[in-house]
Amino acid sequence: xRPLILITNDDGVAAKGLRTLDEIAMEFGDVVVMAxxxxxxxxxxxxxxxxxxxxxxxKLAEGLSVYSCDGTPVDCVKLAVEYFCPRTxxxxxxxxNHGSNSSINxxxxxxxxxxxxxxxxxLNAIGFSLLSHNPDAxxxxxxxxxxxxxxxxxxxxLPADVSLNVNIPRPKEGPIRGIRICHEAKARWVxxxxxxxxxxxxxxxxxxxxxxxxxxxxxxDEWALANGYVSVVPIHPDFTHYQxxxxxxxxxx
Amino acid sequence: xRPLILITNDDGVAAKGLRTLDEIAMEFGDVVVMAxxxxxxxxxxxxxxxxxxxxxxxKLAEGLSVYSCDGTPVDCVKLAVEYFCPRTxxxxxxxxNHGSNSSINxxxxxxxxxxxxxxxxxLNAIGFSLLSHNPDAxxxxxxxxxxxxxxxxxxxxLPADVSLNVNIPRPKEGPIRGIRICHEAKARWVxxxxxxxxxxxxxxxxxxxxxxxxxxxxxxDEWALANGYVSVVPIHPDFTHYQxxxxxxxxxx
Numbered sequence: 001x002r003p004l005i006l007i008t009n010d011d012g013v014a015a016k017g018l019r020t021l022d023e024i025a026m027e028f029g030d031v032v033v034m035a036x037x038x039x040x041x042x043x044x045x046x047x048x049x050x051x052x053x054x055x056x057x058x059k060l061a062e063g064l065s066v067y068s069c070d071g072t073p074v075d076c077v078k079l080a081v082e083y084f085c086p087r088t089x090x091x092x093x094x095x096x097n098h099g100s101n102s103s104i105n106x107x108x109x110x111x112x113x114x115x116x117x118x119x120x121x122x123l124n125a126i127g128f129s130l131l132s133h134n135p136d137a138x139x140x141x142x143x144x145x146x147x148x149x150x151x152x153x154x155x156x157x158l159p160a161d162v163s164l165n166v167n168i169p170r171p172k173e174g175p176i177r178g179i180r181i182c183h184e185a186k187a188r189w190v191x192x193x194x195x196x197x198x199x200x201x202x203x204x205x206x207x208x209x210x211x212x213x214x215x216x217x218x219x220x221d222e223w224a225l226a227n228g229y230v231s232v233v234p235i236h237p238d239f240t241h242y243q244x245x246x247x248x249x250x251x252x253x
Numbered sequence: 254x255r256p257l258i259l260i261t262n263d264d265g266v267a268a269k270g271l272r273t274l275d276e277i278a279m280e281f282g283d284v285v286v287m288a289x290x291x292x293x294x295x296x297x298x299x300x301x302x303x304x305x306x307x308x309x310x311x312k313l314a315e316g317l318s319v320y321s322c323d324g325t326p327v328d329c330v331k332l333a334v335e336y337f338c339p340r341t342x343x344x345x346x347x348x349x350n351h352g353s354n355s356s357i358n359x360x361x362x363x364x365x366x367x368x369x370x371x372x373x374x375x376l377n378a379i380g381f382s383l384l385s386h387n388p389d390a391x392x393x394x395x396x397x398x399x400x401x402x403x404x405x406x407x408x409x410x411l412p413a414d415v416s417l418n419v420n421i422p423r424p425k426e427g428p429i430r431g432i433r434i435c436h437e438a439k440a441r442w443v444x445x446x447x448x449x450x451x452x453x454x455x456x457x458x459x460x461x462x463x464x465x466x467x468x469x470x471x472x473x474d475e476w477a478l479a480n481g482y483v484s485v486v487p488i489h490p491d492f493t494h495y496q497x498x499x500x501x502x503x504x505x506x
Contacts, residue, residue, distance in 0.1 A: 039303065041302055042299055042300040042301070043297075043299045044296075044298035044299040044300075044366065045297035045298065045360045045361055046295055046296045046297040046361070046363075047295040047297075047361050047460055048295070049294055049295040049460055050292065052449070052457040052459045052460075053446075053457060053458045053459075053460075054455075054457055054458075055456070055458070074361075075460070078445040078446065079446050079458055082444075082445055082446055083446065083448065083458070104373055104490065106492055107298045107369065107370075107373065107490055107492075108299070108300050108327075110299075113297065116360065116492070120357055120360065120441055120442075121441065122441070148506075149506070152504045152505060152506070153504070156503065159494070159496075159497045159500045159501070161439075162494050162497045162500075165492070179506040181498060181501050181502075183491075183493040183495065183498060184491050184492060184493045186414075186491075188373055188374065188375070189331075189373075192331040192332070193306075193331065193332050193336065195336065196305070204305040204306060204307055205305055205306045205307075205308070205332055205336070206305045206306075207301060207302055207306075207328070207331075219498075232501070232506060233492075233493055234493065234494045234497035234498060234500075234501055235492035235493060236492065236494040236497070237357065237360055237492075238436075238437050238439075239359055239360075239365075239369070239418070239437060239486075239488035239489065239490075240436040240437045240486055240487065240488060241412070241414070241487045241488055241489040242436065243412075244412045244415045244487035244489070245434060245436060245472075245487060247415075247487075248412070248434050248485070248487055249434075251405045251406070251409055252405060253401075253402070253405070253432040253434060253485060
């Protein structure tokens with residue numbers, strides 16, 4: 001039986017990045033797509049608790065089952081695995097995201113929320129992101145690397161509880177130099193909000209912000225991307241800081 | 254100068270748990286509250302990107318600055334730190350959540366999203382949750398432990414990049430036996446969605462699910478809570494699985 005690949009994203013079912021990913025995935029197996037109906041960027045690992053979900057089937061291509069769901073990327077993974085996949089997926093893919101999910105951006109990312117959910121469900125999963133927000137971004141230079149990673153993971157699997165956060169450098173910055181296995185760079189966003197005044201004199205605040213990552217170390221994702229490599233970060237859905245378990249003994253608890 | 258404590262939650266500005274936490278915090282310092290206007294449970298680390306935010310001042314108690322914001326818990330932390338706190342907070346508190354955020358529940362939790370955001374901003378932070386969804390839950394038995402933890406962290410600080418996920422066992426299950434420093438238990442949710450049919454014959458899906466955590470190890474939060482202890486898990490906003498960095502060498506990348 002061909003492998004079953006479930007695909008979602010956070011840019012919505014109509015995004016070019018999703019279409020690119022499901023074309024590649026169809027080379028490897030049977031594909032089910034369930035993606036948010038519209039833009040679900042920045043939804044992180046959120047779930048829909050206050051209203052039920054609706055699902056609509058969409059015709060995108062011959063031989064491809066595509067569902068549009070009015071929930072979050074995490075909702076899509078849960079619901080698709082439970083009700084819309086004909087069998088347990090061998091691999092869950094998310095993306096290709098239009099924009100970076102490197103470093104701390106993974107925290108906010110709906111694309112990566114879906115990946116972490118798949119891991120929590122015991123499934124192999126990879127999230128792909130391209131460092132370009134252009135809705136018509138050129139995904140061509142990244143395709144050989146995406147193909148290679150999907151092939152390797154389908155053949156060899158991933159360590160237990162581990163999924164991959166894959167970011168692809170911007171195509172206009174020269175040919176991609178290869179793949180690097182990395183840890184997340186430490187970074188932060190500053191100047192988060194811009195205050196404006198509405199026509200009746202009342203304030204409102206737009207989320208904006210500047211990404212700050214000074215001198216990322218050579219084994220980090222930001223270094224890899226800045227130097228033309230595809231960054232591959234092994235991630236897991238456990239927030240425990242294990243080293244701190246000992247350090248906390250100095251608090252009198 | 255008294256310490257400045259910023260408080261948020263995900264149950265909304267009117268929740269009893271928030272009121273309980275700001276009463277305790279006022280014993281330790283000056284307090285600013287910015288919380289979601291309504292229920293923001295399950296919003297995880299999400300941010301609001303498609304519309305601007307509005308803020309409304311609310312009178313809750315003498316000497317207390319309280320703001321209601323129509324964004325997520327993470328939005329509240331970012332916006333409060335940047336525009337509504339008179340100085341950089343010495344401590345960020347989130348909760349007290351009505352319901353557990355132990356184990357894998359942290360992934361979905363808006364309460365804990367706010368805590369992780371504070372850590373990413375370089376601030377000390379603690380999230381508190383009580384294992385009861387009752388809007389009128391009894392927070393009294395947990396108060397001495399909350400006081401103790403706030404006092405310790407204000408006095409001694411936390412390790413760099415570390416915050417605390419604190420869960421308090423259910424009051425009706427006997428007196429609390431103390432505090433345990435724990436790692437997250439591995440767990441999963443199964444049977445996530447319930448399918449129903451609407452009055453015109455169309456399907457919809459409600460999020461539900463059953464929490465499964467078999468034989469949690471003795472140093473895990475689920476063990477501590479099941480045995481009447483307050484669980485304290487040191488967490489950090491880095492998803493990298495460091496051990497897997499080596500294991501991944503077996504993939505030909």
